[in-house]
Amino acid sequence: MQPLLTARQIHEGDSYTIAHEPISSVDLMERAAKAFVKAFTEHYSNTAQSVIIYCGTGNNGGDGLAIARILNEQEGYHKVSVKIARFSEKASDDFNVNLQRLRHTEVPVSEFKTADELGLESAEIIIDALLGNGLNKPLEGEYQKLVHQINEWKKTVVAVDVPTGFAGEGEIDSEATMIKAELTITFQQPKINFLLPESKYALKNWLAVDIGIDGEFTQQLNSPYQYVEESDIIYMLKPRERFSNKGTYGHALIVAGQAKTMGAALLCASACVQTGAGLTTACIPQAGLTALNCYMPEIMAIVREGNGTPEIDWSKFSTMGIGPGLGKDDSSLALLTAILTNYTKPVVVDADALNILAEHRPLWACVPKGSILTPHMKEFDRLFGEHKNWWQRTQTALQKVQELQICIILKNDYTIIATPEGKLYFNSTSNAAMATGGMGDVLTGIITALLAQKYTPAEACIAGVYLHGMAGDDLALPNKLMVVLPEKVTAQLPASMGALMAKKISGF
Numbered sequence: 001m002q003p004l005l006t007a008r009q010i011h012e013g014d015s016y017t018i019a020h021e022p023i024s025s026v027d028l029m030e031r032a033a034k035a036f037v038k039a040f041t042e043h044y045s046n047t048a049q050s051v052i053i054y055c056g057t058g059n060n061g062g063d064g065l066a067i068a069r070i071l072n073e074q075e076g077y078h079k080v081s082v083k084i085a086r087f088s089e090k091a092s093d094d095f096n097v098n099l100q101r102l103r104h105t106e107v108p109v110s111e112f113k114t115a116d117e118l119g120l121e122s123a124e125i126i127i128d129a130l131l132g133n134g135l136n137k138p139l140e141g142e143y144q145k146l147v148h149q150i151n152e153w154k155k156t157v158v159a160v161d162v163p164t165g166f167a168g169e170g171e172i173d174s175e176a177t178m179i180k181a182e183l184t185i186t187f188q189q190p191k192i193n194f195l196l197p198e199s200k201y202a203l204k205n206w207l208a209v210d211i212g213i214d215g216e217f218t219q220q221l222n223s224p225y226q227y228v229e230e231s232d233i234i235y236m237l238k239p240r241e242r243f244s245n246k247g248t249y250g251h252a253l254i255v256a257g258q259a260k261t262m263g264a265a266l267l268c269a270s271a272c273v274q275t276g277a278g279l280t281t282a283c284i285p286q287a288g289l290t291a292l293n294c295y296m297p298e299i300m301a302i303v304r305e306g307n308g309t310p311e312i313d314w315s316k317f318s319t320m321g322i323g324p325g326l327g328k329d330d331s332s333l334a335l336l337t338a339i340l341t342n343y344t345k346p347v348v349v350d351a352d353a354l355n356i357l358a359e360h361r362p363l364w365a366c367v368p369k370g371s372i373l374t375p376h377m378k379e380f381d382r383l384f385g386e387h388k389n390w391w392q393r394t395q396t397a398l399q400k401v402q403e404l405q406i407c408i409i410l411k412n413d414y415t416i417i418a419t420p421e422g423k424l425y426f427n428s429t430s431n432a433a434m435a436t437g438g439m440g441d442v443l444t445g446i447i448t449a450l451l452a453q454k455y456t457p458a459e460a461c462i463a464g465v466y467l468h469g470m471a472g473d474d475l476a477l478p479n480k481l482m483v484v485l486p487e488k489v490t491a492q493l494p495a496s497m498g499a500l501m502a503k504k505i506s507g508f
Protein backbone atom coordinates (compact mmCIF):
# COMPACT_ATOMS: atom_id res chain seq x y z
CA MET A 1 0.00 0.00 0.00
CA GLN A 2 1.14 3.46 -0.64
CA PRO A 3 0.18 5.80 2.18
CA LEU A 4 -1.59 8.94 0.95
CA LEU A 5 -0.49 11.84 3.09
CA THR A 6 -1.87 15.24 3.93
CA ALA A 7 0.13 18.37 3.08
CA ARG A 8 1.40 18.56 6.65
CA GLN A 9 2.51 14.92 6.65
CA ILE A 10 4.23 15.39 3.28
CA HIS A 11 6.15 18.25 4.80
CA GLU A 12 7.10 16.02 7.76
CA GLY A 13 8.27 13.35 5.30
CA ASP A 14 10.52 15.93 3.57
CA SER A 15 12.01 17.08 6.85
CA TYR A 16 12.61 13.51 8.03
CA THR A 17 14.30 12.56 4.76
CA ILE A 18 16.46 15.69 4.85
CA ALA A 19 17.56 14.93 8.42
CA HIS A 20 17.99 11.16 8.17
CA GLU A 21 19.10 10.28 4.65
CA PRO A 22 20.73 12.78 5.07
CA ILE A 23 20.36 15.17 2.13
CA SER A 24 20.30 18.94 1.99
CA SER A 25 16.92 20.47 1.19
CA VAL A 26 18.29 22.07 -1.97
CA ASP A 27 19.58 18.67 -3.13
CA LEU A 28 16.16 17.17 -2.45
CA MET A 29 14.70 19.94 -4.58
CA GLU A 30 17.21 19.09 -7.30
CA ARG A 31 16.16 15.43 -7.14
CA ALA A 32 12.50 16.45 -7.39
CA ALA A 33 13.24 18.74 -10.34
CA LYS A 34 15.15 15.97 -12.14
CA ALA A 35 12.30 13.52 -11.58
CA PHE A 36 9.85 16.09 -12.95
CA VAL A 37 12.03 16.73 -16.01
CA LYS A 38 12.36 13.02 -16.78
CA ALA A 39 8.58 12.62 -16.85
CA PHE A 40 8.08 15.92 -18.68
CA THR A 41 10.50 15.05 -21.49
CA GLU A 42 8.81 11.69 -21.96
CA HIS A 43 5.47 13.44 -22.56
CA TYR A 44 6.64 16.58 -24.37
CA SER A 45 9.68 15.36 -26.24
CA ASN A 46 9.89 18.12 -28.86
CA THR A 47 12.82 20.19 -27.59
CA ALA A 48 12.10 22.93 -30.15
CA GLN A 49 8.85 23.83 -28.38
CA SER A 50 8.81 27.05 -26.39
CA VAL A 51 8.26 26.46 -22.68
CA ILE A 52 7.59 29.15 -20.08
CA ILE A 53 7.78 28.42 -16.38
CA TYR A 54 5.69 30.60 -14.08
CA CYS A 55 7.30 30.52 -10.65
CA GLY A 56 6.15 31.60 -7.20
CA THR A 57 8.76 32.39 -4.60
CA GLY A 58 8.30 29.35 -2.30
CA ASN A 59 9.67 25.87 -2.84
CA ASN A 60 7.24 25.11 -5.66
CA GLY A 61 8.75 28.13 -7.44
CA GLY A 62 12.21 26.84 -6.48
CA ASP A 63 11.39 23.56 -8.22
CA GLY A 64 10.36 25.59 -11.28
CA LEU A 65 13.72 27.39 -11.40
CA ALA A 66 15.64 24.12 -11.11
CA ILE A 67 13.42 22.56 -13.80
CA ALA A 68 14.20 25.48 -16.15
CA ARG A 69 17.95 25.02 -15.68
CA ILE A 70 17.82 21.23 -16.16
CA LEU A 71 15.56 21.42 -19.21
CA ASN A 72 17.88 23.94 -20.79
CA GLU A 73 21.32 22.65 -19.86
CA GLN A 74 20.77 18.90 -19.76
CA GLU A 75 17.85 18.26 -22.08
CA GLY A 76 18.43 20.77 -24.87
CA TYR A 77 15.19 22.76 -24.53
CA HIS A 78 16.65 26.06 -25.73
CA LYS A 79 13.38 27.96 -25.81
CA VAL A 80 12.80 27.81 -22.04
CA SER A 81 12.14 31.01 -20.13
CA VAL A 82 11.02 31.90 -16.62
CA LYS A 83 8.61 34.49 -15.21
CA ILE A 84 8.62 35.05 -11.47
CA ALA A 85 5.49 36.28 -9.71
CA ARG A 86 6.88 38.58 -7.00
CA PHE A 87 3.58 38.96 -5.18
CA SER A 88 5.26 38.94 -1.78
CA GLU A 89 8.56 39.99 -0.25
CA LYS A 90 9.11 36.46 1.07
CA ALA A 91 11.17 33.88 -0.80
CA SER A 92 12.34 30.48 0.41
CA ASP A 93 16.07 29.81 0.77
CA ASP A 94 16.04 27.09 -1.85
CA PHE A 95 14.20 29.40 -4.22
CA ASN A 96 17.00 31.95 -3.78
CA VAL A 97 19.76 29.38 -4.31
CA ASN A 98 18.11 28.17 -7.50
CA LEU A 99 17.62 31.71 -8.76
CA GLN A 100 21.37 32.30 -8.39
CA ARG A 101 22.06 29.05 -10.25
CA LEU A 102 19.68 29.98 -13.02
CA ARG A 103 21.36 33.35 -13.52
CA HIS A 104 24.46 31.45 -14.68
CA THR A 105 22.55 29.92 -17.59
CA GLU A 106 21.19 31.35 -20.84
CA VAL A 107 17.56 31.01 -19.60
CA PRO A 108 15.81 34.42 -19.73
CA VAL A 109 14.29 35.34 -16.36
CA SER A 110 11.83 38.18 -15.83
CA GLU A 111 9.77 39.24 -12.82
CA PHE A 112 6.36 40.86 -12.40
CA LYS A 113 4.64 42.32 -9.37
CA THR A 114 1.04 42.39 -10.62
CA ALA A 115 -0.84 40.15 -13.03
CA ASP A 116 -1.78 43.21 -15.12
CA GLU A 117 1.86 43.65 -16.16
CA LEU A 118 1.68 40.50 -18.26
CA GLY A 119 1.15 40.76 -22.01
CA LEU A 120 -0.07 37.92 -24.20
CA GLU A 121 1.75 34.66 -23.70
CA SER A 122 3.48 33.32 -26.79
CA ALA A 123 5.03 30.12 -25.40
CA GLU A 124 3.46 26.83 -26.43
CA ILE A 125 3.72 25.09 -23.06
CA ILE A 126 3.28 26.63 -19.62
CA ILE A 127 4.79 24.96 -16.57
CA ASP A 128 2.92 25.96 -13.42
CA ALA A 129 5.34 26.33 -10.49
CA LEU A 130 3.48 29.14 -8.73
CA LEU A 131 2.15 27.40 -5.62
CA GLY A 132 2.24 23.77 -4.63
CA ASN A 133 1.57 21.87 -1.51
CA GLY A 134 2.07 24.97 0.65
CA LEU A 135 -1.35 26.37 -0.32
CA ASN A 136 -2.97 27.58 2.88
CA LYS A 137 -6.07 29.46 1.67
CA PRO A 138 -8.10 29.89 -1.52
CA LEU A 139 -6.48 32.10 -4.14
CA GLU A 140 -7.37 35.76 -4.10
CA GLY A 141 -5.93 39.06 -5.34
CA GLU A 142 -2.98 38.86 -7.73
CA TYR A 143 -2.74 35.04 -7.61
CA GLN A 144 -6.39 34.79 -8.52
CA LYS A 145 -6.00 37.22 -11.43
CA LEU A 146 -2.89 35.45 -12.69
CA VAL A 147 -4.47 32.00 -12.59
CA HIS A 148 -7.58 33.28 -14.40
CA GLN A 149 -5.28 34.80 -17.01
CA ILE A 150 -3.30 31.58 -17.50
CA ASN A 151 -6.50 29.53 -17.81
CA GLU A 152 -7.90 31.99 -20.36
CA TRP A 153 -4.90 31.50 -22.64
CA LYS A 154 -5.98 27.87 -23.02
CA LYS A 155 -2.42 26.65 -23.48
CA THR A 156 -1.05 23.27 -22.55
CA VAL A 157 -0.29 23.61 -18.84
CA VAL A 158 1.86 21.14 -16.93
CA ALA A 159 1.69 21.56 -13.15
CA VAL A 160 4.56 20.95 -10.76
CA ASP A 161 3.35 18.79 -7.85
CA VAL A 162 -0.20 20.26 -7.73
CA PRO A 163 -2.04 22.74 -9.94
CA THR A 164 -1.84 26.14 -8.24
CA GLY A 165 -4.89 26.72 -6.05
CA PHE A 166 -5.84 23.03 -5.77
CA ALA A 167 -5.89 21.72 -2.20
CA GLY A 168 -4.46 18.22 -1.74
CA GLU A 169 -7.01 17.26 0.88
CA GLY A 170 -10.28 18.54 2.33
CA GLU A 171 -13.43 19.72 0.57
CA ILE A 172 -12.86 20.84 -3.00
CA ASP A 173 -14.71 24.02 -3.87
CA SER A 174 -15.53 23.72 -7.57
CA GLU A 175 -15.92 27.53 -7.70
CA ALA A 176 -12.41 28.13 -6.35
CA THR A 177 -9.76 29.52 -8.67
CA MET A 178 -7.23 26.90 -9.72
CA ILE A 179 -4.96 26.18 -12.64
CA LYS A 180 -6.45 23.80 -15.16
CA ALA A 181 -3.56 21.51 -16.00
CA GLU A 182 -3.30 19.07 -18.87
CA LEU A 183 -0.79 17.03 -16.88
CA THR A 184 0.24 17.23 -13.24
CA ILE A 185 3.56 15.65 -12.38
CA THR A 186 3.36 15.15 -8.65
CA PHE A 187 6.05 14.20 -6.15
CA GLN A 188 6.16 10.81 -4.48
CA GLN A 189 2.41 10.10 -4.11
CA PRO A 190 -0.86 11.30 -5.56
CA LYS A 191 -2.44 13.87 -3.29
CA ILE A 192 -5.64 12.49 -1.70
CA ASN A 193 -7.91 14.83 -3.64
CA PHE A 194 -6.47 13.72 -7.00
CA LEU A 195 -8.53 10.57 -6.47
CA LEU A 196 -11.87 12.31 -5.96
CA PRO A 197 -14.14 13.22 -8.88
CA GLU A 198 -14.05 16.98 -8.25
CA SER A 199 -10.34 16.97 -9.11
CA LYS A 200 -11.46 17.03 -12.73
CA TYR A 201 -11.81 20.84 -12.44
CA ALA A 202 -8.02 21.16 -12.17
CA LEU A 203 -6.44 17.90 -13.32
CA LYS A 204 -6.86 16.11 -16.60
CA ASN A 205 -4.10 13.60 -16.00
CA TRP A 206 -1.58 13.06 -13.27
CA LEU A 207 1.44 10.92 -12.63
CA ALA A 208 3.56 10.52 -9.52
CA VAL A 209 7.37 10.49 -9.66
CA ASP A 210 9.59 9.00 -6.96
CA ILE A 211 11.81 11.54 -5.22
CA GLY A 212 13.12 9.20 -2.53
CA ILE A 213 11.11 10.30 0.50
CA ASP A 214 11.75 7.87 3.39
CA GLY A 215 9.18 5.08 2.97
CA GLU A 216 9.50 3.60 6.44
CA PHE A 217 8.80 6.98 7.96
CA THR A 218 5.72 7.62 5.83
CA GLN A 219 4.37 4.11 6.55
CA GLN A 220 4.58 4.61 10.29
CA LEU A 221 2.53 7.81 10.03
CA ASN A 222 -0.31 5.28 9.76
CA SER A 223 -2.36 7.38 7.38
CA PRO A 224 -6.03 6.37 7.12
CA TYR A 225 -5.75 6.98 3.35
CA GLN A 226 -4.03 4.24 1.35
CA TYR A 227 -3.47 3.67 -2.38
CA VAL A 228 -3.79 0.03 -3.43
CA GLU A 229 -1.06 -1.33 -5.69
CA GLU A 230 -0.59 -4.57 -7.61
CA SER A 231 1.89 -5.95 -5.07
CA ASP A 232 -0.77 -5.72 -2.34
CA ILE A 233 -3.12 -7.97 -4.31
CA ILE A 234 -0.36 -10.41 -5.22
CA TYR A 235 0.40 -10.68 -1.52
CA MET A 236 -3.27 -11.33 -0.64
CA LEU A 237 -4.09 -13.79 -3.42
CA LYS A 238 -4.50 -17.39 -2.24
CA PRO A 239 -3.30 -20.21 -4.52
CA ARG A 240 -5.54 -23.14 -5.59
CA GLU A 241 -3.94 -25.92 -3.56
CA ARG A 242 -3.18 -29.49 -4.60
CA PHE A 243 -5.73 -32.01 -3.29
CA SER A 244 -8.33 -29.27 -2.95
CA ASN A 245 -11.91 -29.72 -4.14
CA LYS A 246 -15.01 -27.63 -4.67
CA GLY A 247 -15.70 -27.75 -0.94
CA THR A 248 -12.40 -25.99 -0.28
CA TYR A 249 -13.55 -22.85 -2.09
CA GLY A 250 -16.91 -22.32 -0.44
CA HIS A 251 -20.54 -22.23 -1.49
CA ALA A 252 -21.91 -18.82 -2.41
CA LEU A 253 -25.56 -17.88 -2.70
CA ILE A 254 -26.47 -15.04 -5.05
CA VAL A 255 -29.91 -13.61 -4.28
CA ALA A 256 -30.81 -11.54 -7.29
CA GLY A 257 -33.02 -10.93 -10.31
CA GLN A 258 -36.65 -10.55 -11.19
CA ALA A 259 -38.34 -11.65 -14.40
CA LYS A 260 -37.29 -8.45 -16.17
CA THR A 261 -33.90 -8.04 -14.53
CA MET A 262 -32.52 -11.56 -14.77
CA GLY A 263 -29.46 -10.19 -16.54
CA ALA A 264 -28.23 -8.70 -13.26
CA ALA A 265 -28.56 -12.10 -11.56
CA LEU A 266 -26.76 -13.87 -14.41
CA LEU A 267 -23.88 -11.38 -14.45
CA CYS A 268 -23.49 -11.52 -10.70
CA ALA A 269 -23.67 -15.30 -10.37
CA SER A 270 -21.38 -15.94 -13.34
CA ALA A 271 -18.77 -13.52 -11.94
CA CYS A 272 -18.95 -15.48 -8.69
CA VAL A 273 -18.24 -18.71 -10.57
CA GLN A 274 -15.38 -17.20 -12.60
CA THR A 275 -13.75 -15.79 -9.45
CA GLY A 276 -13.45 -19.29 -8.13
CA ALA A 277 -16.25 -19.98 -5.64
CA GLY A 278 -16.39 -23.78 -5.29
CA LEU A 279 -20.16 -23.80 -5.71
CA THR A 280 -22.54 -21.04 -6.71
CA THR A 281 -26.28 -21.13 -6.23
CA ALA A 282 -28.57 -18.38 -7.51
CA CYS A 283 -31.82 -17.59 -5.77
CA ILE A 284 -33.91 -16.37 -8.70
CA PRO A 285 -37.55 -16.11 -9.80
CA GLN A 286 -39.16 -19.07 -11.54
CA ALA A 287 -39.28 -17.02 -14.76
CA GLY A 288 -35.49 -16.91 -14.88
CA LEU A 289 -34.74 -20.60 -14.50
CA THR A 290 -34.42 -21.44 -18.20
CA ALA A 291 -32.23 -18.41 -18.78
CA LEU A 292 -29.97 -19.41 -15.88
CA ASN A 293 -29.61 -22.98 -17.06
CA CYS A 294 -28.81 -21.89 -20.61
CA TYR A 295 -26.46 -19.09 -19.59
CA MET A 296 -24.20 -20.99 -17.24
CA PRO A 297 -24.81 -24.64 -16.38
CA GLU A 298 -22.32 -24.42 -13.47
CA ILE A 299 -24.81 -22.39 -11.42
CA MET A 300 -27.45 -24.14 -9.28
CA ALA A 301 -30.81 -22.58 -8.45
CA ILE A 302 -33.16 -21.92 -5.58
CA VAL A 303 -36.40 -20.85 -7.22
CA ARG A 304 -38.61 -18.07 -5.85
CA GLU A 305 -42.21 -18.85 -6.72
CA GLY A 306 -44.78 -16.06 -6.79
CA ASN A 307 -44.25 -13.62 -3.98
CA GLY A 308 -43.28 -16.20 -1.40
CA THR A 309 -39.96 -16.48 0.41
CA PRO A 310 -38.24 -19.75 -0.51
CA GLU A 311 -36.94 -22.26 2.03
CA ILE A 312 -33.21 -21.71 2.41
CA ASP A 313 -30.91 -24.01 4.36
CA TRP A 314 -28.77 -21.24 5.88
CA SER A 315 -26.07 -23.62 7.08
CA LYS A 316 -25.23 -24.67 3.50
CA PHE A 317 -23.80 -21.32 2.44
CA SER A 318 -20.40 -19.78 3.14
CA THR A 319 -21.68 -16.35 2.21
CA MET A 320 -24.32 -14.51 0.19
CA GLY A 321 -24.45 -11.68 -2.33
CA ILE A 322 -27.81 -9.95 -2.32
CA GLY A 323 -29.46 -7.31 -4.45
CA PRO A 324 -28.67 -7.08 -8.17
CA GLY A 325 -31.97 -6.76 -10.04
CA LEU A 326 -33.86 -7.89 -6.93
CA GLY A 327 -36.44 -5.10 -6.96
CA LYS A 328 -37.84 -3.35 -3.91
CA ASP A 329 -41.29 -4.86 -3.63
CA ASP A 330 -42.70 -6.55 -0.52
CA SER A 331 -41.43 -9.99 -1.48
CA SER A 332 -37.88 -8.63 -1.86
CA LEU A 333 -38.19 -6.90 1.51
CA ALA A 334 -39.42 -10.14 3.08
CA LEU A 335 -36.56 -12.11 1.53
CA LEU A 336 -33.91 -9.60 2.64
CA THR A 337 -35.43 -9.54 6.13
CA ALA A 338 -35.39 -13.36 6.27
CA ILE A 339 -31.71 -13.41 5.26
CA LEU A 340 -30.58 -10.70 7.65
CA THR A 341 -32.45 -12.18 10.60
CA ASN A 342 -31.40 -15.81 9.99
CA TYR A 343 -27.92 -15.60 8.52
CA THR A 344 -25.05 -14.45 10.71
CA LYS A 345 -21.95 -14.56 8.49
CA PRO A 346 -20.80 -11.49 6.49
CA VAL A 347 -22.82 -10.87 3.30
CA VAL A 348 -22.49 -8.53 0.33
CA VAL A 349 -25.36 -6.06 -0.01
CA ASP A 350 -25.78 -4.29 -3.35
CA ALA A 351 -28.22 -2.43 -5.59
CA ASP A 352 -31.92 -2.92 -4.68
CA ALA A 353 -30.99 -4.50 -1.35
CA LEU A 354 -29.20 -1.24 -0.50
CA ASN A 355 -32.27 0.75 -1.49
CA ILE A 356 -34.44 -1.46 0.72
CA LEU A 357 -32.00 -0.88 3.60
CA ALA A 358 -32.19 2.87 2.97
CA GLU A 359 -35.97 2.76 3.36
CA HIS A 360 -36.09 0.37 6.35
CA ARG A 361 -33.72 1.64 9.02
CA PRO A 362 -34.63 -1.02 11.64
CA LEU A 363 -33.06 -3.63 9.35
CA TRP A 364 -29.62 -2.05 9.75
CA ALA A 365 -29.17 -3.57 13.18
CA CYS A 366 -29.56 -7.05 11.62
CA VAL A 367 -26.77 -6.63 9.03
CA PRO A 368 -24.10 -9.18 10.11
CA LYS A 369 -20.83 -7.63 11.34
CA GLY A 370 -18.18 -7.67 8.63
CA SER A 371 -20.76 -7.38 5.85
CA ILE A 372 -19.98 -5.35 2.76
CA LEU A 373 -22.18 -2.62 1.27
CA THR A 374 -21.34 -1.67 -2.32
CA PRO A 375 -23.15 1.60 -3.12
CA HIS A 376 -22.52 3.98 -5.98
CA MET A 377 -22.81 7.66 -5.16
CA LYS A 378 -26.61 7.87 -5.34
CA GLU A 379 -27.13 4.71 -3.30
CA PHE A 380 -24.62 6.00 -0.77
CA ASP A 381 -26.54 9.27 -0.37
CA ARG A 382 -29.84 7.38 -0.09
CA LEU A 383 -28.34 5.37 2.75
CA PHE A 384 -26.50 8.09 4.61
CA GLY A 385 -28.07 11.37 3.50
CA GLU A 386 -27.20 13.98 0.88
CA HIS A 387 -23.57 15.08 0.64
CA LYS A 388 -22.32 18.25 -1.01
CA ASN A 389 -19.06 16.72 -2.18
CA TRP A 390 -16.93 13.61 -2.23
CA TRP A 391 -14.67 14.60 0.63
CA GLN A 392 -17.77 14.65 2.84
CA ARG A 393 -18.68 11.17 1.56
CA THR A 394 -15.25 9.82 2.48
CA GLN A 395 -15.62 11.16 6.02
CA THR A 396 -19.14 9.72 6.38
CA ALA A 397 -17.91 6.36 5.11
CA LEU A 398 -15.10 6.38 7.69
CA GLN A 399 -17.57 7.14 10.44
CA LYS A 400 -20.24 4.62 9.38
CA VAL A 401 -17.91 1.64 8.95
CA GLN A 402 -16.69 2.08 12.50
CA GLU A 403 -20.18 2.62 13.87
CA LEU A 404 -21.76 -0.36 12.05
CA GLN A 405 -18.63 -2.59 11.92
CA ILE A 406 -19.06 -3.20 8.21
CA CYS A 407 -17.11 -2.41 5.03
CA ILE A 408 -18.35 0.11 2.47
CA ILE A 409 -17.29 0.11 -1.15
CA LEU A 410 -18.05 3.52 -2.63
CA LYS A 411 -17.89 2.96 -6.36
CA ASN A 412 -16.13 5.43 -8.64
CA ASP A 413 -13.09 5.88 -10.90
CA TYR A 414 -10.85 5.28 -7.91
CA THR A 415 -13.29 3.15 -5.96
CA ILE A 416 -12.99 3.83 -2.25
CA ILE A 417 -13.08 0.99 0.27
CA ALA A 418 -13.76 1.91 3.88
CA THR A 419 -13.02 -0.74 6.52
CA PRO A 420 -14.02 -0.87 10.19
CA GLU A 421 -10.41 -0.28 11.30
CA GLY A 422 -10.95 3.26 10.05
CA LYS A 423 -9.02 3.04 6.78
CA LEU A 424 -9.89 4.26 3.30
CA TYR A 425 -8.31 2.33 0.45
CA PHE A 426 -8.31 3.92 -3.01
CA ASN A 427 -8.29 1.45 -5.87
CA SER A 428 -5.89 2.02 -8.76
CA THR A 429 -7.41 -0.10 -11.56
CA SER A 430 -10.40 0.31 -13.96
CA ASN A 431 -11.07 2.62 -16.87
CA ALA A 432 -13.87 4.59 -18.48
CA ALA A 433 -14.63 1.81 -21.02
CA MET A 434 -16.12 -0.09 -18.07
CA ALA A 435 -18.79 2.54 -17.37
CA THR A 436 -21.80 0.43 -18.40
CA GLY A 437 -24.80 -1.04 -16.60
CA GLY A 438 -24.17 -4.46 -15.10
CA MET A 439 -20.57 -3.75 -14.11
CA GLY A 440 -21.59 -3.40 -10.45
CA ASP A 441 -23.39 -6.75 -10.56
CA VAL A 442 -20.13 -8.35 -11.66
CA LEU A 443 -18.28 -6.68 -8.78
CA THR A 444 -20.78 -8.08 -6.28
CA GLY A 445 -20.27 -11.57 -7.71
CA ILE A 446 -16.49 -11.24 -7.44
CA ILE A 447 -16.54 -10.06 -3.83
CA THR A 448 -19.03 -12.76 -2.83
CA ALA A 449 -16.76 -15.39 -4.38
CA LEU A 450 -13.76 -14.08 -2.43
CA LEU A 451 -15.70 -14.15 0.86
CA ALA A 452 -16.70 -17.73 0.04
CA GLN A 453 -13.00 -18.53 -0.35
CA LYS A 454 -12.29 -17.27 3.17
CA TYR A 455 -10.76 -13.94 2.32
CA THR A 456 -11.46 -11.52 5.17
CA PRO A 457 -14.11 -8.90 4.38
CA ALA A 458 -11.44 -6.20 3.98
CA GLU A 459 -9.34 -8.43 1.70
CA ALA A 460 -12.42 -9.42 -0.32
CA CYS A 461 -13.20 -5.74 -0.87
CA ILE A 462 -9.68 -4.60 -1.69
CA ALA A 463 -8.78 -7.58 -3.89
CA GLY A 464 -12.26 -7.80 -5.46
CA VAL A 465 -12.34 -4.17 -6.53
CA TYR A 466 -8.77 -4.38 -7.82
CA LEU A 467 -9.37 -7.59 -9.83
CA HIS A 468 -12.59 -6.20 -11.31
CA GLY A 469 -10.77 -3.09 -12.54
CA MET A 470 -7.74 -5.08 -13.62
CA ALA A 471 -9.79 -7.43 -15.79
CA GLY A 472 -11.35 -4.35 -17.41
CA ASP A 473 -7.92 -2.81 -17.94
CA ASP A 474 -6.49 -6.04 -19.36
CA LEU A 475 -9.27 -6.02 -21.95
CA ALA A 476 -9.58 -2.33 -22.75
CA LEU A 477 -6.07 -0.91 -22.57
CA PRO A 478 -4.00 -3.19 -24.85
CA ASN A 479 -6.83 -3.42 -27.38
CA LYS A 480 -7.75 0.27 -27.17
CA LEU A 481 -11.40 -0.61 -26.62
CA MET A 482 -13.85 2.25 -26.09
CA VAL A 483 -16.36 -0.01 -24.35
CA VAL A 484 -15.95 -3.20 -22.35
CA LEU A 485 -19.05 -5.19 -21.44
CA PRO A 486 -19.54 -6.76 -18.00
CA GLU A 487 -19.81 -10.24 -19.49
CA LYS A 488 -16.36 -9.86 -21.04
CA VAL A 489 -14.89 -8.69 -17.75
CA THR A 490 -16.32 -11.79 -16.11
CA ALA A 491 -14.77 -14.06 -18.72
CA GLN A 492 -11.41 -12.30 -18.34
CA LEU A 493 -11.23 -12.78 -14.55
CA PRO A 494 -9.52 -16.20 -14.44
CA ALA A 495 -6.76 -15.00 -16.77
CA SER A 496 -6.18 -11.74 -14.87
CA MET A 497 -6.09 -13.55 -11.54
CA GLY A 498 -3.83 -16.19 -13.07
CA ALA A 499 -1.39 -13.52 -14.26
CA LEU A 500 -1.11 -12.15 -10.72
CA MET A 501 -0.71 -15.64 -9.29
CA ALA A 502 2.09 -16.37 -11.80
CA LYS A 503 3.88 -13.26 -10.52
CA LYS A 504 3.39 -14.45 -6.96
CA ILE A 505 4.83 -17.87 -7.72
CA SER A 506 7.83 -16.42 -9.54
CA GLY A 507 8.46 -14.04 -6.61
CA PHE A 508 7.22 -11.04 -8.68
Ligand SMILES: NC(=O)C1=CN([C@@H]2O[C@H](COP(=O)(O)OP(=O)(O)OC[C@H]3O[C@@H](n4cnc5c(N)ncnc54)[C@H](O)[C@@H]3O)[C@@H](O)[C@H]2O)[C@H](O)CC1
Nearest residue numbers: 029032058059060131132133134135136137138139161187
Ligand atom coordinates in the same frame (compact mmCIF):
# COMPACT_ATOMS: atom_id res chain seq x y z
N1 LIG B 1 8.43 15.99 -0.92
C1 LIG B 1 8.06 16.94 -1.68
O1 LIG B 1 6.95 16.87 -2.16
C2 LIG B 1 8.95 18.09 -1.96
C3 LIG B 1 8.37 19.21 -2.41
N2 LIG B 1 9.00 20.30 -2.81
C4 LIG B 1 8.23 21.37 -3.36
O2 LIG B 1 7.83 22.23 -2.33
C5 LIG B 1 6.49 22.59 -2.51
C6 LIG B 1 5.92 23.14 -1.25
O3 LIG B 1 6.68 24.29 -0.98
P1 LIG B 1 6.29 25.40 0.09
O4 LIG B 1 7.38 26.38 0.11
O5 LIG B 1 5.96 24.72 1.36
O6 LIG B 1 4.95 25.99 -0.46
P2 LIG B 1 4.50 26.64 -1.85
O7 LIG B 1 5.63 26.84 -2.75
O8 LIG B 1 3.36 25.81 -2.35
O9 LIG B 1 3.92 28.02 -1.38
C7 LIG B 1 4.80 29.04 -0.97
C8 LIG B 1 4.17 29.97 0.03
O10 LIG B 1 3.07 30.67 -0.50
C9 LIG B 1 2.22 31.07 0.55
N3 LIG B 1 0.81 30.79 0.18
C10 LIG B 1 0.13 29.67 0.40
N4 LIG B 1 -1.12 29.78 -0.05
C11 LIG B 1 -1.23 31.02 -0.59
C12 LIG B 1 -2.28 31.74 -1.20
N5 LIG B 1 -3.49 31.19 -1.39
N6 LIG B 1 -2.07 32.98 -1.62
C13 LIG B 1 -0.85 33.56 -1.44
N7 LIG B 1 0.19 32.93 -0.85
C14 LIG B 1 0.01 31.68 -0.44
C15 LIG B 1 2.64 30.33 1.78
O11 LIG B 1 3.34 31.23 2.62
C16 LIG B 1 3.59 29.27 1.24
O12 LIG B 1 4.58 28.90 2.16
C17 LIG B 1 5.87 21.36 -3.05
O13 LIG B 1 4.64 21.55 -3.66
C18 LIG B 1 6.93 20.93 -4.03
O14 LIG B 1 6.77 21.58 -5.25
C19 LIG B 1 10.47 20.36 -2.68
O15 LIG B 1 11.06 20.95 -3.73
C20 LIG B 1 11.12 18.99 -2.57
C21 LIG B 1 10.42 18.02 -1.75
Ligand SMILES: [K+]
Nearest residue numbers: 128131162164
Ligand atom coordinates in the same frame (compact mmCIF):
# COMPACT_ATOMS: atom_id res chain seq x y z
K1 LIG C 1 2.09 24.25 -9.05
